[in-house]
Every structure is written in structure tokens, then in C-alpha cells.
Amino acid sequence: MKKSVTFQDIANYTGFSKTTISRYFNNPDSLTLENQQIISDALVALDYKENKVARILASGKTEYIGIIVPNLFLHYYSEMLNQLLSTYEEFGYKFLVFVGKDKKDIERQYISELLAYQIEGMIILSHTISSEELAAYHIPIVTIEREDKYVCSVNTDNYMGGMQAASLLSKTNCEILIHINSDVTPEVPSYGRIKGFKDICEEKQLPYEIILTDLGSTYEESSEKIKDVFQSIEEKHPDKRKGIFLSNDTHANIFLNMIIRKYGKLPETYQIVGFDNSSISAEAVIPITTIGQQIDVIAQNAMELLVMQMNERKKRKPTPLKEPIHKVVTPVLIRRDTTD
Amino acid sequence: MKKSVTFQDIANYTGFSKTTISRYFNNPDSLTLENQQIISDALVALDYKENKVARILASGKTEYIGIIVPNLFLHYYSEMLNQLLSTYEEFGYKFLVFVGKDKKDIERQYISELLAYQIEGMIILSHTISSEELAAYHIPIVTIEREDKYVCSVNTDNYMGGMQAASLLSKTNCEILIHINSDVTPEVPSYGRIKGFKDICEEKQLPYEIILTDLGSTYEESSEKIKDVFQSIEEKHPDKRKGIFLSNDTHANIFLNMIIRKYGKLPETYQIVGFDNSSISAEAVIPITTIGQQIDVIAQNAMELLVMQMNERKKRKPTPLKEPIHKVVTPVLIRRDTTD
Secondary structure (H helix, E strand, C coil): CCCCCCHHHHHHHHCCCHHHHHHHHHCHHHCCHHHHHHHHHHHHHHCCCCCHHHHHHHHCCCCEEEEEECCCCCHHHHHHHHHHHCCHHHHCCEEEEEECCCCHHHHHHHHHHHHHCCCCEEEECCCCCCHHHHHCCCCCEEEECCCCCCCEEEEECHHHHHHHHHHHHHCCCCCEEEEEECCCCCCCCCHHHHHHHHHHHHHCCCCEEEEECCCCCCHHHHHHHHHHHHHHHHHHCCCCCEEEEECCHHHHHHHHHHHHHHHCCCCCCEEEEEEECCHHHHHCCCCCEEEECCHHHHHHHHHHHHHHHHHHHHCCCCCCCCCCCEEEECCEEECCCCCC | CCCCCCHHHHHHHHCCCHHHHHHHHHCHHHCCHHHHHHHHHHHHHHCCCCCHHHHHHHHCCCCEEEEEECCCCCHHHHHHHHHHHCCHHHHCCEEEEEECCCCHHHHHHHHHHHHHCCCCEEEECCCCCCHHHHHCCCCCEEEECCCCCCCEEEEECHHHHHHHHHHHHHCCCCCEEEEEECCCCCCCCCHHHHHHHHHHHHHCCCCEEEEECCCCCCHHHHHHHHHHHHHHHHHHCCCCCEEEEECCHHHHHHHHHHHHHHHCCCCCCEEEEEEECCHHHHHCCCCCEEEECCHHHHHHHHHHHHHHHHHHHHCCCCCCCCCCCEEEECCEEECCCCCC
């Protein structure tokens, strides 16, 4: 393998100093266009292959961003990851991806490794580490759909989403509205789904139930839990027309499949609404009506918010944010075939 | 922020030379256990935070591996990614992930960036760049389920998988066996599924059809194509008992859903087998019988094969592989509810 071209080689070739060559890479605007052209031509002539690691040491810019997702089982995370990774073409940042699986210590170890590698920022979707602890890392961070008090975030307007679901179901002549979710705390954005659903039911004086229970973190666990919920609903309200709003599309698909297995079709007594608009909602046996998160918009917003913070840090005198910025993205009702 | 601790600081504190400190980090075995302990204690006392970028320059070890997947739409890729990322706990390597989306030029640009950052190896699942071109990068590479003539690979024994599918269907009294797949070339491992299916059908003198057509690379495209295939099968063989073997579980799920939407159940006239054992096969309205790829075993094998190559390169006198190594992992028949 041939020896790589050094700044000294480029300096010798062009007659400029090594400092000038360094400035070409780290602060090209400080050179005249003419001199930039001379150096640029020299790089081609010398077949210069950039060694980015050396540049990182010089500039502190690694162009790396860490992403931590809790799992890839929920189709929502898989799709969000897809959208974040797809920003490479626009922003040029490369992503180090980690699946947390609720192992707090491993996640901490991973983050400390990323910091040792001088990544420029992090996008966090996992719920394990508090935003207070994240903020203490003192690097640009954006969280998505998790507790975010001390760091910047992009979230769906979950409250509006819960309202949209209840409003839609209220128009389908349901005799009872039921929301099934995990028992999330008010600090977590998705709590808004519960509250929005409840507020509309009370405002419109609709009979409703809210079933909050740990729905597990694997398909098998979720299936077991939702099976119990399905059976209790079947027993309690056998003949009523039921409007069911589930916490996400993965769970809505499980619920729908139980109905289809029992009845061979979606009977008049069920209306179903999911949340996320993740792939499974379209791929289900009956395409599922869902409150769509605009995952592409969220990913784009998250990157813009992160890049803004990262660019600020590269300034000679960075001005840190006084307060974390929380962006909210409106959900979109996607009507498919599980509601009239 | 406090100034970071340098090798010089550690040398001053311990009385060792900077060379000794450097050896502690890059070749600790060359020091006595006693001296390792002294330096280790000094790091704690000085609150040393490792700057890995500096270490990379010294050692050439970045601990980074690039992964390129074609898309995250097929559940198979999402699950493979999950399994590869999960090896972090065992191997300590961190993964730069890219979704290729069949854009060859962007993929090349991404790879050249990764090389500039001195990643240690790559795991390639995308099909766009030939193995000949990949081999010319001269870094450790393992491909999974794609053309692999000039590079190391781990693949499922697709031929056996095709045989397993045809054998199973042959035992269910089907009057015709049908395999639906994309028109892949013999260089691609998954071609073995077609050949294995065909060979068993001919050996057992079973009536069969093989439908090869571009099945698209998004859910919408695949749905359109499979709808046409479904309708043509319905018209051609309305009353026959049909054994259908599909190229993957995502496609099997689409096919199954079309049957359920039409009949409200899986009629006696259909037996369905998918491929992959990806999440959708279990999450389908009727859990799908599938030829399971042992995705965890493949991921583990791919990492072992890659680590072996990466470790070789770190030796003073590396011996390059004379020939690429191709590992084959046996598929496992997973019987669920779409076959008798």
C-alpha cells in the first residue's frame, strides 16, 4: 500500500506553509479563492486521501451522532431509525446506533464510550436515563418521545392525538370508548394520549374506560397482556358497540388479530384506532386507522435542532442555550378500514 | 471545563516514560502486572478520561464497524440489524449504520467516508456494490445474504430452506406447489431457495409452478405485485389445494392477508410457508409457518468472522486470507398455523 500524503507533502508541492495547508482544511474562508484553488489542484495531483481522524484531532469535528433506541421490536422505532439514518444525504452526519433494551448500565457504558470518541451529539429515544443525567454530559442532545425536562426534544402533540382518537370514535356511534395503554407517568410525552382521550370523553359526556396496564416489551409479552384485556372487554361489553383506542399500532394489530381470529372479520361491534402510523398499521389484515406520527418531520426537526446546537459549539465563543427547546409536531389522522 | 490529562501528566505522576504509558494503553501485556497496577492507580488519581481519538491515531484501532442494510422495510433487515447491534456487549465494537436504498453512488460516498474515518471493518447486506469492488477496499468485510464471490460471507443454507419448504408442502396433500420469488440471479444466495424448491418438486414428481417477478422494494409496490399474483392463482387453480412458498415473511403476510380478506379465514385450499422467521411471521393474523433464518446465529458468525480478520490486521505481520471464507447456517423449519 502506498504511503499516505501528509500536510508537509502538500506544503512542499504548493510552496505554502503547513499552517496554510491546515487552514485550507479547517477554515478555508481565511484563504483567497485563488490559493484555495492551488491547494485543491495539488490534492488531486498528489492523490490525497483525507485521513479524517487526523482532522478530528485538529478541528474537534467528528461528524458522528449517537442514536439510542430502546428496541427495534416496536415498528415505530424501526421507522424512526430509518428516517434519522436517511438524513445522511442532507446533513452528512453519520450515526452510531445502539439498542438499549432497558439495560441502564450498558447504556451508560456505551454513552461514555461515544463521548471518549468525541461524537458531536446524541439523539435519545430510550427511557432509561433521566434527562437531568443526560444534560450533565454537556453535549448537544435531542430526545424524542420521552421525559425531556432538562434537554431539547421533539415530540408529537400527544394530547391532540388522544383528542383526535376520541373525537373520531365519538362520531361512529360507539356506546363505549375504551383506551388501552401502559401506565405511563405525566412526565412522559405519550401520557398526553391518555389525557387528550379522557378530556374529550368528559367534554362530550361519552361513556368511557381507560385500561392502564404494563403491556410488556416483546411481542409475546404484549400478546399475553392484550389477550387478557380483549377477553375482559368481550365479557364485560359483549353486545355494545365498542370504540377501542390503543397505545400504538403494534398493540392495535395484536388486538385486531384477536378479533379476526374469533369472528373472521371485524364485526360492527368494534371500531379500532391505533397510534404512530408505523408500517404494521398498513400491513395489518385490515389496514388500521391510526393517529399518525409524522416520523419524517420529527426526524428532520430533531436533526435541525441537534445541528443547531452542534454548530453553536463550534463557534469561537459559543452561547449555550438558556433553556432547552421543545418542539411539538402535530399528529395526522389516517383513516383506514378499522373505523367507519 | 478542566484540562484533560495527557500521557506526559501520567508519566510525570508515575515516574515512567511516555513510551511506557503508551505501551500500557496499546500493549499492556508488555508491562509487568505490578507496573500496570501503578499506572492504573495513577489514572484514577488523576481522573484520566480517555480520549479515544488520540488512541486511534496511535493504534489504528477505532473499534468502529460499518453496517449497510438495503432498507428497514423488510422485517428481516430490521431484525438482523437488531442482532448485530446487540453484539456490542460481547465484542465491544460500535456500529455506524447506513440504509442504502439502492442508491449506489450515495453508498459509495458513505463507504469512502467510513474509510477516511478508519473504521476497522464492514458488514454489508445491500446488493448494490459487487463483491469484487468491495474486496478492492482492502479492509475486513463480511457480507450477509448477497453476492459474495470475492469477500467473506455468512449465509443461510438457502438450498436446504427451499427443500424444507417443498418437502413440508408435499406432505400436506397439495395438488400443486407454487413458489413466488423475485427473479434473482444464481450468484445471489437466495437463488438457492428457488433451486431447492424445484429439485424436491422434480424428485418427488409433484406438480409445481415457479412465479418469478420483481416484487418491489416498498410495501405498496409489493402489495400491488402480490395482488396480481394472488388473483392469477385464484383464477388458474380455483379449487385445487395449493401449497404456496413465498420468498420472505413480509410477502407471505401480504399474501395471507389477501386470502383472509376474501375468505374470512384460511380455507382448506391454501397452505402457506414463508421464509426468514422475521417478526411479522409471528405477528400475522394467522401465525405463519416459515423457514427460519437463525438470525442470531448469523449475526454471531458474521461478527466472529469479521473480528478474526480485524485481529489479523493488527498483528505485526498480518497474513491475509488466501481465499474468502463462506460460512453457511442451517435454516430451521418453524411450524405455525398456515400449514396442517
